[in-house]
Structure formats: C-alpha cells, structure tokens
Amino acid sequence: MAKAVLTSKSDDFPKWYQDVVAKAELADNGPVRGTMVIRPYGYAIWERMQAELDRRIKDAGAQNAYFPLFIPESYLRKEAEHVEGFSPELAVVTHAGGKELEEPVVVRPTSETIINSFFSKWVQSHRDLPLLINQWANVVRWELRPRVFLRTTEFLWQEGHTAHATQDDARAYALRILHEVYEDFAREVMALPVLVGRKTERERFAGADATYTLEGMMGDGKALQMGTSHELGQNFAKAFDITFQSSTGTTEHAWQTSWGVSTRLVGALIMGHGDDAGLRVPPALAPVQAVVLLVRDEDGAGERAAAMVAELRGAGVRVQLDDRLDTGFGRRAVEWELKGVPVRIEVGPRDLAAGTVTLVRRDAAGDKTTVSVDGLGARVAGLLGEIQASLYRQALNRREANTIDAGGLAEVRDAAQRGFARVSWDSVRDSEVALAGDALTVRCLQRADGTIPSSSAEPGLIATVAKAY
RNA sequence: CGGGGAGUGGCGCAGUGGUAGCGCACCUGCUUUGGGGGCAGGCGGUCGGGGGUUCAAAUCCCCCCUCCCCGACCA
Numbered sequence: 303m304a305k306a307v308l309t310s311k312s313d314d315f316p317k318w319y320q321d322v323v324a325k326a327e328l329a330d331n332g333p334v335r336g337t338m339v340i341r342p343y344g345y346a347i348w349e350r351m352q353a354e355l356d357r358r359i360k361d362a363g364a365q366n367a368y369f370p371l372f373i374p375e376s377y378l379r380k381e382a383e384h385v386e387g388f389s390p391e392l393a394v395v396t397h398a399g400g401k402e403l404e405e406p407v408v409v410r411p412t413s414e415t416i417i418n419s420f421f422s423k424w425v426q427s428h429r430d431l432p433l434l435i436n437q438w439a440n441v442v443r444w445e446l447r448p449r450v451f452l453r454t455t456e457f458l459w460q461e462g463h464t465a466h467a468t469q470d471d472a473r474a475y476a477l478r479i480l481h482e483v484y485e486d487f488a489r490e491v492m493a494l495p496v497l498v499g500r501k502t503e504r505e506r507f508a509g510a511d512a513t514y515t516l517e518g519m520m521g522d523g524k525a526l527q528m529g530t531s532h533e534l535g536q537n538f539a540k541a542f543d544i545t546f547q548s549s550t551g552t553t554e555h556a557w558q559t560s561w562g563v564s565t566r567l568v569g570a571l572i573m574g575h576g577d578d579a580g581l582r583v584p585p586a587l588a589p590v591q592a593v594v595l596l597v598r599d600e601d602g603a604g605e606r607a608a609a610m611v612a613e614l615r616g617a618g619v620r621v622q623l624d625d626r627l628d629t630g631f632g633r634r635a636v637e638w639e640l641k642g643v644p645v646r647i648e649v650g651p652r653d654l655a656a657g658t659v660t661l662v663r664r665d666a667a668g669d670k671t672t673v674s675v676d677g678l679g680a681r682v683a684g685l686l687g688e689i690q691a692s693l694y695r696q697a698l699n700r701r702e703a704n705t706i707d708a709g710g711l712a713e714v715r716d717a718a719q720r721g722f723a724r725v726s727w728d729s730v731r732d733s734e735v736a737l738a739g740d741a742l743t744v745r746c747l748q749r750a751d752g753t754i755p756s757s758s759a760e761p762g763l764i765a766t767v768a769k770a771y
Numbered sequence: 772c773g774g775g776g777a778g779u780g781g782c783g784c785a786g787u788g789g790u791a792g793c794g795c796a797c798c799u800g801c802u803u804u805g806g807g808g809g810c811a812g813g814c815g816g817u818c819g820g821g822g823g824u825u826c827a828a829a830u831c832c833c834c835c836c837u838c839c840c841c842g843a844c845c846a
Contacts, residue, residue, distance in 0.1 A: 307807070316840095324782090335838085390844060412846090443845065446772090452846090459846065507846095527846065564846045597805055632806035639806095650805060660805080741842090 307636060310578050315522040320450070322572050326581045326640045329450050336448035336455030343641060344568060346589035348458065351567055352438065354491045354587070355460060358483040362475075364434040364462055369416050371440075372407040377415035380541040384414065387508020391443040393455075409442040414509065414534070414560055417463045418542040425465055425546050425556055432475065433465040433556075451569035452526070452771050459564035465544060465556040472557035473512075473533055477754065479561045480514045480531040488528060492567070493584035493694040494518050494574045495701055496528060497722075497766055499746030500755050504734050510560075511535035514754060517745045517766065519701040520573035523721035525745045525768040528570050531561035569771070575693055581642030582664055584693045585686035589620065590643045592682055595634060596625040597650030607649045610659070610678060614647075617679030619686065639664065644689045645682055665689045665696070705766075711736070714767050718742050727763035743770050 308325060309317040323329055328344030331337070340348065356366070375394065378385045393409040396402060410416065417435065425433060438460050445455045462479060466472040480498060488496045496516040506513035510532035517525045538544070539555040548554050575582040585591050592614060596607045607623060614621040622643075624634055638646055648660040658672045663685065673681060704721025708714040711733055717723035718740075727747055730737065734744055745766045749755055755763055 387845090441846085445845070446843090447845095457846070461846095530846070562846065566846055595805095627804075629804095630806085630808065631804055632808075634807090635805090636807050648805070652805070738843095 307640065308578060308580060311521055311576070318576075318578075319569075319572060322576050322580055322640070323450050326642065328568065328572075328581075331450065334455070336445045338450050338454050338456075340458075340565070343589070347568055347571065347583065347587065348565055350587050350589055351487075351491075352460075355483065355487055355563065356438075358487060359436050359460065359462065359479075362434075362478060362483055363432075364436040364464070366438065367435050368437055368439070369410075369413050369420070371410055373410050373413075373416045375406045375408050377419060378408055380415060381509050381538055383537070384509035384541075388412070388443070391445065393442045393444055410439070411441055411443045412560075412562075413437060413439070413441075413461055414463065414538055415542070418538045418544060418558070421463070421465050421556070422542045422544045425544050428467050428546050428548050428554075431465055431467045431546060431556065432471060434462070434475075435464065436460055436462045449569075449771075451565055451572070454565075457565045459562050461562040462560060464559045465539070466558065467546070467548070467554070467556070469535070469557045472535075472559050476512075476514060476531045476533045476559040476561065479559070480516070480529075480754075484516050484529040484531065484561075484563060487563075488516055488518065489694065491584065491586045492571060492574070493586070493690055493697065494528070494570060495694065495698045497746055497748065498752075498754065499748040499766070500758065501530075501746060502734060502744045502758055502765075505743065507532045507560075509534065509537055511537065515746050517768075518570055518574055519697075519704065519722060519768075520570070520771070521576060521700070522573070523704045523719075523768070525722065525743075525766075525770040526566070526570050526573065527745070527770065528567060529561070529563040532559060534558040534560060574697055575642070577667065579667055580640035582693060583642040583644065585644045585690045588642070588644055590622045590641070591620040591686055592622075592645040592647060593638050593643050594621060594623050594647045594649060595631070595638070596623070596627065597631055597648055597652075599625070599627060601651040601654060603649055603651050603654055606654055606675075610647065610649065610675070613679045614682055617683045619679065619682055645685055647678075647682070661685070663689055665692045708767075715740055715742065718768050721768065723767040725765055725767060727758070727765040728761075730765055730767065737767060741769055742767055745770060 308321040311318045327341050329341055330339040332339050388411045394406045396406045440456055440458050442456050445453050448454050464475055485498050488494050496518050498516055501513040501515050512533040514531045516528045518528050520526050536555040538558055544556045545553050594607050594611050596604055611621050611623045644664050646662040653659050657675055659675055660670055661673050662670050706717035706723055708717045708723040708725040714723040714725050745768050747755055747758055747763045747765055750762055
C-alpha cells in the first residue's frame, strides 16, 4: 500500500496545504517575505485561468491595456477613503537613480488612481462611454501574514476598470462581470460553487459605493473571497475629474466600476478540491487532462502509448505521455496524483495483450477500470465531462453539509466553527464588530432567493457568516 | 506592533564542553519496473552572524539578524 505522501487534511489543514503546494510543484516561497515563485506547473494552471477569464472578459466587451507599475503618491491621496484603506500596505519608493526622489512613487496596490487619471483625458463625450478596460498585472500589498497564493505581498491578477454614462449602466456592468465572467468561470471551469452576494459596509472596497463578491467554501469549512466587483459610483470620477458632455449638453461625472480576480484562485483550487492524495484539477481547467503512463516498453507498448497520445490529442484532450522508464511506476503514478491530473491511462504489455488499457480517474481515489483500446479518445473525452461534474457535485455537497441556518449569535458562532452560518441580517447587523472578535465575518448578503440585494438596508436579507482566509 | 517558538547538508531533524550525525532527496553501478522497490558504493556542512569564556564551543555568556506560529488590517 502507498505510504503517506502528504500530511492528512484532517490532521493539519494548513500543513496539508503547504505540502500540496510543494509536492505538486506549484510554488516556492521567494526570498523576500510574502513573495512567491510560481513554478511551471502552478503557472500553467494560472495561464489556463487567464485564458478562460480573458475570453469571458472580452465577451463582456472590455479591452486589455497596460498601465504603469509606479504611481505618484499624490494620486493615491486624491480619493480619501481609498488612500486610507491602502496606506498601511503600500510599498513606497523614495530613492531611485542614486538619489532621493522629489515625489515618492508607490508600487501599485491596485490601479484605480492611475487608470482614472487617464480616463479623465480620454472621456469627453457621452459617445466615449462606456469605456471598458482590463489589465493583467502584478500588484503589491505589503502583507503582515502571507500565505502562498492566498495572501502574498506581490500577486498576479486582472483588474477591470470601466466608466459609464449612468449609474444604472455601471451597476448593470458590475453585476454582469460578477455573473457572466466570475460566477460562470468558478462554476464551469473551476467546478466550485460560489455564493454571490453583496458585501456589508464594513467589508466593502475602500472607495466603492458597493462591493459584490464570490465566496467559496474551502475544505476546512472556511470561506475564501474568490473575486470582487465594485460599483465605484462617482467617487473616483469626482476625484480625477472624469466628466463628459451629455446628449442634452450638460456636463456630468462618469459612473464607474472596477473588478478583479487573482492568483488567489490557485489557492481556491487547492483548498476547494484537494484531497489526501494531493491536488485535484477539474478537466476544464487542467493544463494536463490526461496522462498516458507507460508501465514498461515491451511488446511494442511504447509505440502503442504514443499512438494513444496522438488519438487523444485528436479527440481534443490535453494529454501528456509519461515514458520515463528510469523512474519507478509507483513514483510516477504518485506524482500525477499529486498534480491532480484528472485521468491517468496506464499502458503496459499486460494490457496490450488483452487489447485494453487501465483508466484511473482522479476524482474517485483508487477507482481503476479496464477498458478496450478501441474508442479510447471518445471515452476519455466523455470521462472528462463526468469528472468535471463530479468535482462540482462533491464541492457542492460539502458546502451544503457544512452550511447551517442559525437563529441567533450563539448559533452563528457555533455553526461558523465548521462552515457557513446563514442567519437573518437583521439579527447580526449590529454585531459585526463582536463577531470579528471571534475571527468571524459576514461574507455576503443575499436575498432569501439567493439574488443580490440593491442595498444592505433591504428587509429580509440573509447574511452568511464564516471564518475566512 | 504584542505573546510564543526555531535557526545544524537541498528538505525534515538528532546532537547539553572533547573527531559533526541520521532519514529523505541527489549521484554511480547492479537488480527491479502494474502504487514512492532492493542491494552496494558515493557527493554534499565556515552548525544564522559577530564578540566573549575555555586547553577545547553546534553546545556556556553577551549583542545582532532572520524565519515560523498565535492575535489587530487585506484579492
């Protein structure tokens, strides 16, 4: 039987997480506290995330652009709440070129200020609106307690910034991104169910009028904010003088949104689907969907394996051949398991003599089946769809099993030790500070039917309370 | 910033004044290959840094640095 390769999830969840990051070769810690080196396999996953998100972002009409890493410190100060929210975690460059700078420059913690300073130039007429811009970039927020992927001092993300002629248009766009880009990506690609709701005043983004969020439940019952979309109102438009002439000739301030998801999603992947054997990557996301594992190259097995790889590739499967015969079979099997590749196809002389291969699906540990080599491409393609659905179902079942309707504060505190506590917003509205004392936060507000409230003052709202990353 | 730990080979650790060790990893060879296989032989260390005590310091004393864990802010 296999030796334990990882710390068990139930023994020590944080240790398990670190083990998975190391053994699946996702990332290493960087030399500066809070920084990370994203290794090729981890980066391949991020590239897949980028590709799926980028397509959806463009489908929503936004275009990519790039703005500078360095921002004049004075820009940050222009929006009072914004600078207050970010100043504790800013990295500021005071010296460069061998001398002290006249004005310090900030390493961007987010790009609202610099992007909006250009929106101010670009927006003159209502015909310039809506202006829909996205940027893929790194940002820096000096973190006191970093954790790889989840909370790092430097991380990679996309940040969208838009300007609209009306509040309704801006609000509709913020929600469109939330549902059509982020929620769709989370469910369809990452196979993770998410609560989509509104942040409380306490939790919303510094400088926003409203923040919408996606909250996932991780394997230990804690919540992870997987993305946010903000209605910025006219706050930045006023601070940066983004005005336009309307069709009736009046001068108006633009209405804005911003929205982002980050490499934190890799952390969501690990903690949302991982098990005691390592990572489990949903097929729609996986850089490698299937691996053909050559057991021994006898009786033409090597050639047959290569042919299978070609057939699978032809069937649209992202497939890799593992013919490293100088490494033991068990070791290689464990490696692919750690990396969470959805399907493993084991090929050896024993199989080929019988005209079969051995299929192993990663979503159901130890589930090996023997199938005919005929029609392998179609079979595997179908299996990938099943695994995608199965991983979503497993994550949803876990969330439902760990979500409890709570009546009052005491029940909330109890339920939130294991998962999500759902409670009427009215009964905890005045208790957010008290809950914070127990490391609990209101993750989001939703209507009873799960839709998003237009204000936290709506009657009958449901608050989801949990511990969070 | 407050409280608690730890710095010894790539990783994880043992070593309480007397020749720096173990496991894993790595390299070589043989043997195995259907779940991290076996045997044999190897490479690799200014014991976080500086100062002090001593015939002798990884070990005792002083100073400094770094990292990790727990609390207040955050995608």
